[in-house]
Amino acid sequence: MTAAEPESCHSTVVDAFGVHVEVRVRGDRAAEVLDRLPLLWEFCAAPAGATGEVTAEVVFDSDPQAWAQADADGAVARPDLEDLLQVLTQRITLCAIDSRAGECLMLHAACIADPVTGAAAAFVAPGGTGKTTLVSTLGPGRWYVTDETTVVLDDRTVVPYPKPLSVRRTPDSLFKNETPPSAVGLTAPGDRVHLAALCLLNRDPHHQGAPTVEALPTLDALVALVPQTSHLPEMARPLQRLAALCESLGGVHRITYRESADVAGLLDELVGETS
Numbered sequence: 001m002t003a004a005e006p007e008s009c010h011s012t013v014v015d016a017f018g019v020h021v022e023v024r025v026r027g028d029r030a031a032e033v034l035d036r037l038p039l040l041w042e043f044c045a046a047p048a049g050a051t052g053e054v055t056a057e058v059v060f061d062s063d064p065q066a067w068a069q070a071d072a073d074g075a076v077a078r079p080d081l082e083d084l085l086q087v088l089t090q091r092i093t094l095c096a097i098d099s100r101a102g103e104c105l106m107l108h109a110a111c112i113a114d115p116v117t118g119a120a121a122a123f124v125a126p127g128g129t130g131k132t133t134l135v136s137t138l139g140p141g142r143w144y145v146t147d148e149t150t151v152v153l154d155d156r157t158v159v160p161y162p163k164p165l166s167v168r169r170t171p172d173s174l175f176k177n178e179t180p181p182s183a184v185g186l187t188a189p190g191d192r193v194h195l196a197a198l199c200l201l202n203r204d205p206h207h208q209g210a211p212t213v214e215a216l217p218t219l220d221a222l223v224a225l226v227p228q229t230s231h232l233p234e235m236a237r238p239l240q241r242l243a244a245l246c247e248s249l250g251g252v253h254r255i256t257y258r259e260s261a262d263v264a265g266l267l268d269e270l271v272g273e274t275s
Contacts, residue, residue, distance in 0.1 A: 016096035022052020027061030043162035102234035111145035
């Protein structure tokens with residue numbers, strides 16, 4: 001034991017689309033956090049013996065001054081466990097995104113894949129507009145790739161990020177509960193996921209009838225995709241690479257729909273029916 005690593009400091013490592021993030025937890029309630037992480041991050045377990053490339057510092061303590069000071073210092077610290085787990089998921093994601101800046105396309109998108117072929121459809125949308133609901137509704141029977149960050153390599157290989165689902169506590173709440181993927185019937189992806197379709201989600205509660213699908217010209221697709229792509233300026237030839245991806249997929253489609261279940265038929269067309 002050292003001054004830099006007191007007795008109450010313990011850690012675990014998760015694999016966030018290839019980035020090993022070490023979660024270091026301290027405080028007199030640290031065990032409560034560590035007890036929850038293995039199930040929440042069940043599909044993102046790092047290999048045995050893996051060490052962290054980046055670190056997420058966490059403090060969970062019964063002393064209000066301890067967590068308040070930790071929060072001010074930039075650690076993940078909240079008085080409520082569920083709130084802390086929500087912020088921790090966000091921190092792990094940001095750590096991984098920053099670590100891979102400039103290496104690959106990282107779309108703010110949910111992604112589901114066919115378990116037979118590995119063909120995947122990514123659904124791009126801003127936060128809070130239905131990605132997790134779509135995955136929860138349409139994911140069972142398919143591979144759950146991610147509900148947050150779809151990482152695409154130049155050959156259209158998708159690096160999975162099957163993180164805990166961040167489920168809103170109430171429809172209009174900013175607060176979310178972190179939920180193990182298996183708790184809603186999702187299964188971990190295999191090791192051969194490739195992008196077959198790229199869609200923009202447009203959930204409209206007033207939409208009537210079947211979803212409408214609009215094919216976008218490449219320029220319009222880029223305008224919509226750029227704000228939903230992390231660290232794009234750090235990439236070499238970013239717009240050319242994003243445009244090449246769109247064109248290699250036969251274009252980008254905007255899907256306007258009311259309920260996630262309405263998109264099921266379209267998903268079958270995009271990635272194939274489940275076996």
